[in-house]
Amino acid sequence: MCGIHLIVQTKAVSTAQGLDKALALMLDAAQHRGKDGQGQWATSEPLPIALGHNLLQIADIHPFNRQPIQSDDGRYVLAFNGQIYNHHQLRQALPPRDWQSQSDAETLLYHLAHKGAKGLESLAGMYALIYYDRQTQRLLIAQDPWQMKPLYYAQTPTHLLFSSEIQSLLASGLMPRQLNEAAIPHYLQYRYAPHPQTFYQGVYAWQGAAYFSLFEQRFEALNHGSQCASETDHPAPMPLQEAVLRHLPAAVPTGLMLSGGVDSSLLALSVAQVRPSGGMLAFSLQITDSQQLSDDFRYATVIARACRMPLVEVRASAKALEASFEAIIGHTDSPIADIAAFSTYWIAETAARQGVYVLWSGAGADELLGGYRRHQWYAQYHQWKPWSHWAAAVARKVLPRRWQQYSRARRQALGLQANPVYTMQTLCALSSPLVYSTNTLTPEPQRFDLKGFLQMEQQHYLPYDILRLNDQMAMRHSVELRMPYLDTAFTEWAQCLSNRYLCQNPAKWPLKQALIQLSSSLGTSIGQRPKQGFGLPIGQYMRQAPLFWKQYFDNPQAAIFKYVPYGAVAQQWQAHQRGQADFSTELLSVALLAVWIQQRFG
Template sequence: MCGINLIISKKGKAPDSAIIALTEANKHRGPDATVYFTDTYQNGQIYFGHNRLKIIDLSPAANQPFFSADERFLLLYNGEIYNYLALRQELQTQGYAFRTNSDTEVLLAVLITYGQAGIEKLNGMFAFVFYDTQTQQLLAARDRFGIKRLYYVHTPDYLLLSSEINSLLASGLVKKELNESQLLAYLRYRHALKPETFYRDIMELEEGQVLTYANHTLHLASYLTPPAPNLIIYSEAEIIQKTESLLLQSVERHLQADVPVGLFLSGGIDSTLILALAQQLGYAHFPAFTVSNKASESTFGSEDYWFSRVAAQQFGAEHLSFEINASILHYLDELVATLDQPIADGAALLTYYLSEQVKGKIKVALSGAGADELYGGYNRHRAFYHFLQHRSLARMALPLLQASAPLLATGIKHPLRKQFLLLRKLAYKIKPQHPEQTFLNFTSMDRHLQQLLQPQFQVLQTPAEQSNMSTELLRWGLDRDLHQYLIADILAMTDKTSMAHSLEVRTPYLDNHLHQFTQSLPAEVLFKNGSKWILKRILEQHHGQQLTHRAKEGFGMPLGQWLKETANQWLFADLQNPQHLIFKFLKFPETQILIQALRQGRHDYSTELWALIVLARWLNKRFTD
C-alpha cells in the first residue's frame, strides 16, 4: 500500500514545491520510503513522487518509482497483486530476469510484456501509473473492484494524478471549488456519485478503467472484457463446494506478506468465515481485532462484543477487543481531517479508531468487505428480492403499512426498535409501480434529509436504469451496490481511515475468480435458502452454527442513544448555528425539527443527523479558513 503522485506540466516547469507538497500530503500512506523523479516532457516537465509502505520484499531495491533494467519504463504503484507469484513464473519461462522479489517488479514486467492487455491478468487491488520515457506515453489504471483509489485533474496547463484528493489540493496547482451538484447525492446515498467528486475540477478514475495520456490528449476506457454467458447449472452442493474452494484460495493469497497480518473480526458471517479458513490453512492463534459497544447499548448498536468473542474462541484466534463508549465521538475532527470527501457512515469513525489501535501490532488487516454485495447480505437486498416476488401483495399492503408507520416508535429503547425502524423505512420507500426507484430508495437515507436542501441545489441525479424481468432487476440492484455503495462508501472510508495509520486492509471476498463464479449464478439463487445461505453453509461445515443464526447488523455506533445524551450535545453546535456555511445549502428551521424529533424520542434520525454533522464539519474544515 502506497501513495502515488504525478504532475505533467505542459508549458514549462512547475514549481518544485508542487510535487513535494503533493507527495508529502499523503506520506502517511507510505512512511517507509519517499522517492522523487523528474524528466522533460515535450515542452514541459513530468514529475513523479512515491510514498512506500513496505509489505512484500522490504528491501530498498523495491522502492518506487521502479524502473525497468534499461530505464526506459517506470512504474508508480499502490496496492497488492495477489497472483504475482504465478505471473512471475509465467514471465520467467519467457526469459524475463527479475532483480527483486517484489510484486511491483512483476507488475512492471506484465505491462512491458503484454501492454494494456496485461491488466486483465492481474488479480488484486491496485492503482498505478506506467510511463514510457521513450514515447512519453502514460497509462494509469484502477482495479476492477475499485479497492484502490486514483484521482486526477486535467487542465490546459497540467495533468495531476494522486491517491488522495487532499494531496492534489496541497500541490497548489488545483483550484478548490465545491461541486455543489454532489450535495443531493450525499444527502441521499451518504457519498458523492463517481466519477465526480465534491470538487469541481477533480475526477475519480473509475473501477476497471484505464487512463491514457499522449500528445496532450487524455482518453478513458474500460480494460475489462465482458464475461461470457454461463450455461452451467450448478447444484447447491456444487455451489457450496466451489465457493469454499475459491474463497480458501483467495484467503491464502491474501495472507502473503513479509510483515504481520491480522483480521478485523466482527463476529458476523463474513469475517468469521475468513478466520475459519485461515485456521484451516494452518494459521493458529491468528491475530483478530474487534471494536464494539457495551452490551447495554446493543439495542442502538450491535452485538459484536459477544459474537466476536465466540468466533475467536472457536477458531483459536489471538483476540483483542476494544470496547468503545461515547468518548470516541471526540475523534470526529481527526476523522474529518482525514476524509477527502464527506462520507455519512458511522463505521468510518470505528474503522479509524480500530486502525489506530492495531497500528504497531500488525501492518496488514483482512476484512470481510464485499461479501454483502456479492451475496446479497444487506437487509435491503432481501427486502428487494421479496418485493420483486410479491409486488401485487406489496401494492395491497402498502396503505396499511403507511398508515401504521407513524405509530412505530423508533427513537426510544425497546426490543423491537430495529424491526420497527425497518418497517418504517419500507413504508415510505416501496413504489410498487417503480421497482428501480424502490431499490434506489432502499439505498438512500430518510427522505426528510433530502428535503432540507435549498431548491437551487436540488440537482437531478443519475436516473435508474430500466429493466423488465424480475431476475434482471435483482441482479441490477446487487450490481449497483457493488459499483456504487461498496466503492464510494465502504472501500473509500476503509482506505482513508486505515491508511491514515499506515495500515493496509485487504478484502479476500473481492477476488477475480470468486467474483466471476458468483456473478455467473442467477441472482435469485443467492436468496433461495435465505440471506447469504452459501456462506452460512460453508461456515456450518466448519462447525460455526452458533454464529450463522445471527441477525444482520451493520458495523456502526449506537448513535441513536449517544446523540440524545446531554454530554454529547456539543455535536449539534454547527447545526444550531444559522450562520454556519452549511445553511447556505440547507434550510435551518427544518433542520431543527429533525434534531428535536431525535431528542424527544419521536423518531431515530441519528443516521441522518450524523450525515449533517459530518458534512458541517467537513465544510468548515475545507472551505472556511
C-alpha cells in the same frame, strides 16, 4: 499500500514553482500512506512529467520495492499502489530474466511491458497504477475493477494531475481549492458524493483504465473488468479457501477485523484451517456503553479462541466518539456519512500501535451475496409485484404517520414504488433525506431483479462508501486493508450465481453453510445469528448527549444551513430526541458535513 502521484505539464507556464517542488508537496501530504520512504522520477521530454510514490513495504522488504521503478532499458516507468496476489504466477509466464527481487511491482513492470494494457485482464489483486511508455509517449492509468485502491485526478488549463488522495492534489499548489456545492444534495440523500464528482470543483474519482497520449493530450478509454457469461442455479464449490491462501503472504504482522458476524468469522475459521497454530491477531470492537451491541464482542471472543487468534479489544463509547469526532473527520478527503468509518479508524489505530500493518476485512460479501435487509426486501418486492408496492401505498395512507416515521426500516419498507429503479434508489438512500438530489444513481441497472439491485450496489455503495472509507481510515495509520471476498476467483464465482439461487436461499447462504460446518465443533449456532452490522449505536448516543450533538444543529447562521434547510433539521432533531422517530443517520450526515466544510473552507 502506498501512494502514487503524477503531474504532467500540458502547457508552458510562467511560474517559479517547478514540478519537483509541486511533487514534493504532494508526497509530503500523503506521507501517512507510506512510512517507508518516498521516490520521484521526472523527465522533460516530450512534456515535463513528474511521477512520485510513497512506500509502505508489506510483502517483500527489498530496496527494489522503491518506486517509481524503470525497466532495464529505461523505456518503461511504473508507480503502483496495491498488491498483486498472483504475481508469482505472472512472473513464471514471462521470458526469463535476472530478477532483482520478489516484488510484485517488479513483476508488474515487466508484465505490462510484455502484454501492454491486455495484461490488466490477468491481474488478481487490488491496485491503482500509472505506467509510462517513453517510446510511445503514452501513460496507462488503471485501477482494479472493484476500485479497492482510490485514484483521483484534476485537469487544469496547464496541468494534468493524479493522486491517491485529494489532499495531495490540492497540496501541489497547481489547482484551486473550491467546494463543489453540486455534490451536497446527492450526499445528503445517499451519504457520499455522486461519482465521478467529489466535493471539490474540478477533482474527479478515476474509474477503470485508459491511455493518455502526451502528443494528442487526450484519454483513450479501455475495456476493463468482466461479467459472468453464464449464471447457474447449481454453483461450483465456493473458492474462499483459494482467496484466503492468496491473501496470506505478508512480511509484516497481520490482523483481522473480527466483528463476530458471519463474514469476518468465516474468514477467521478459514485462516485457522491453513494456519492451525495461529499467528494472526484479531481486533474486535467492544461497545462499552450499549447492551444492544454487546453480543458482537462475545461472538468474536468465541471465534478468536477457537482459531487460536489473540483477541485485541478496541473499546468504543459515546465519550470516545465525542472526543475524536472532529479529528477523525479532519482526516477524510470527502465526507461519507457512515458511522462505520469511526470504528474502522479506531481498529486501524490500535493495530498500528500493535505493530500490525495488514488488516483483513469482510467487505464486499454483503454486496455480492445480498446480505443487507434492503436486498431481502427488494427480492420480495420483485417477486410479489404489483401487490408489494400496492400494499405499501395503502399502508402509507392508513397507518399513523408517527408509526411510519418511527424507524428507518419502516420508512424504507413503505417507500416501495411501481418503478423498480426508483424502488432500488429509495432503498439505497436515506429514508428521510433533508434535500433530494436530481442526480440519480447512474448508470441505471440493466435488469430489475435482485441481481440487478446487487450490481447497482457494487457500482455505487461498495466503491464510494465502503471501500473509500476503509481506505481513508486505515491508511491514515499506514495500515493495508485486504478484502478476500473481493478476490478475483471469489467474485467471479459470486457473479455467476443466478437470481433464482439468491432468491430461493437465505441471505449469504453459501457463507452461512460454510460457517456452520467450520464452527460445528464449537457447539454454537453462530451461522444462524441475525445480522448486526459494523457500527456504533449513534441514535442512542445522540439522545444520551444532546448538548454535544445539538451544537451542529442549533445555529441557523452556520455555514451548513446554506445547503440544508434549518427548519427541517430542527424538526428531525426534535422528533429524534422525543423518541418519535430514528433520524440518527440523517442527523449524522448533517453534523459530519458541517464539521468538514468548516475545517476545509472556514
